Amino acid sequence: MKLQVLQDNFGNQTGVYVPMEDWTLIKNNYPDIENLEQDLLQWEKDLIDSRLEAIAINPERLKPIEGLLEELKRKI
Known part of the structure; x- marks a missing residue:
């Protein structure tokens, strides 16, 4: 899995980029992952x-x- 950590102009981590192939694999293994923010x-x-x-x-x-x-x- 080749994740990329996204940073703002100050070097603060602001997000993570997950390639679609890896995201699909994650969703297959954890089908409720998109509902975690409920x-x-x-x-x-x-x-x-x-x-x-x-x-x-x-x-x-x-x-x-x-x-x-x-x-x-x-x-x-």
């Missing part, structure tokens, strides 16, 4: 807010994912 539904926002609130109230319950992955491997 806003979250209210129930999704509420769920995220409630989980963040639970973490803020009880941060020691938050654990690294590696522990879960190791436990799952042991059960296989």
Whole structure:
């Protein structure tokens, strides 16, 4: 994949050029890619807010994912 990073006159990155052949391949592998900019539904926002609130109230319950992955491997 030959991506090109686009820059403005000040050298700030402003975009990426993706050749059509590569874009077609990406769309085939990720058919919903053009819908990624859609806003979250209210129930999704509420769920995220409630989980963040639970973490803020009880941060020691938050654990690294590696522990879960190791436990799952042991059960296989």
